[in-house]
Amino acid sequence: xxxxxxxxxxAKAALEYVVEDTIIGIGTGSTANYFVDALATxxxxxxxxxxxxxxxxxxxxxxxxxxxxxxGVDEISVYIDGTDESNRYLHLIKGGxxxxxxxxxxxxxxxxxxxxxxxxxxxxxLGKFPLPIEVIPMAQSYVARELVKLGGKPxxxxxxxxxxxxxxxxxxxxxxxxxxxLETQLNEITGVVTNGLFAARPADVLLLGSDKGVQIIK
Ligand code: 5RP
Numbered sequence: 001x002x003x004x005x006x007x008x009x010x011a012k013a014a015l016e017y018v019v020e021d022t023i024i025g026i027g028t029g030s031t032a033n034y035f036v037d038a039l040a041t042x043x044x045x046x047x048x049x050x051x052x053x054x055x056x057x058x059x060x061x062x063x064x065x066x067x068x069x070x071x072g073v074d075e076i077s078v079y080i081d082g083t084d085e086s087n088r089y090l091h092l093i094k095g096g097x098x099x100x101x102x103x104x105x106x107x108x109x110x111x112x113x114x115x116x117x118x119x120x121x122x123x124x125x126l127g128k129f130p131l132p133i134e135v136i137p138m139a140q141s142y143v144a145r146e147l148v149k150l151g152g153k154p155x156x157x158x159x160x161x162x163x164x165x166x167x168x169x170x171x172x173x174x175x176x177x178x179x180x181x182l183e184t185q186l187n188e189i190t191g192v193v194t195n196g197l198f199a200a201r202p203a204d205v206l207l208l209g210s211d212k213g214v215q216i217i218k
Contacts, residue, residue, distance in 0.1 A: 004030070006118035006209030007082075011035040013207055013214040017114045019077040020045045023068060025106040026060060027081020028053040028099035031116050035080050036060055050076055052106045053099040054163050070109060079110035083117050083203070084129045084196070088217065090115065090203040091179040095132030095196030098162050104194055107201055115203035119210040122217075126179055130155065130170035131186075132196040137167050139191020146189045147171055166193055 001009070011034035018024055018039070026032060026039075026049050036056065039046075040063040048066035050073055051057035057067045070076075081103055085093040092115060094100050107113050133154070135143045140156065147154040147169065157168040176182055179199035186195040206217040 007031040010116045010209035022077035025076040025079030029082040031082030052103040076110040078112045091199040100196040113203045119208040126176040127174040134193040
């Protein structure tokens with residue numbers, strides 16, 4: 001199977017985790033897009049959705065799926081989103097699509113986080129995929145210098161502005177042995193909005209598309 005076929009396979013499998021008559025959180029990226037397409041087939045069974053990016057909101061609306069403002073929502077039953085990397089503890093690196101901050105907010109509000117990915121995303125140690133960090137533009141150079149002190153090699157994502165009006169630094173060369181600790185440490189740098197480590201609030205379930213079928217890791 002190609003990576004896209006595996007993403008489609010796992011996106012369909014995630015429909016099992018949709019709780020009827022509730023609000024569903026929807027992630028960003030190609031795997032999440034396949035999930036939106038799958039969700040459209042059962043859209044009459046849910047109350048609505050909350051989107052983790054403007055792009056996802058547009059895709060949901062074009063499929064006739066209601067999109068709600070998260071500030072008017074008390075509870076999201078389940079958040080379904082892709083990832084750039086996951087370890088066996090379901091600590092993730094996210095933000096390849098630049099939507100990490102809104103993704104983290106939706107994950108925080110959600111009772112359950114179901115992560116969907118093709119099996120190439122499962123790794124022994126996080127960090128081969130450059131860690132995205134959303135930064136207030138004025139702090140870009142300062143934050144980059146602080147990241148170098150931590151042993152990283154930050155690269156400005158040129159020409160990219162997040163939905164929140166900020167910039168992204170992609171940090172290479174990190175071997176992330178203690179994801180929870182590093183997530184906190186990075187967020188403490190002044191000017192960082194958030195970083196793409198989802199370790200303090202990891203996924204609850206990881207569904208992996210593979211040639212052998214969908215693998216479930218909890
Ligand atoms: C976007 C993300 C995505 O979940 C991540 O980049 C995976 O994308 P894809 O499903 O296209 O492989 O974090 O900010």
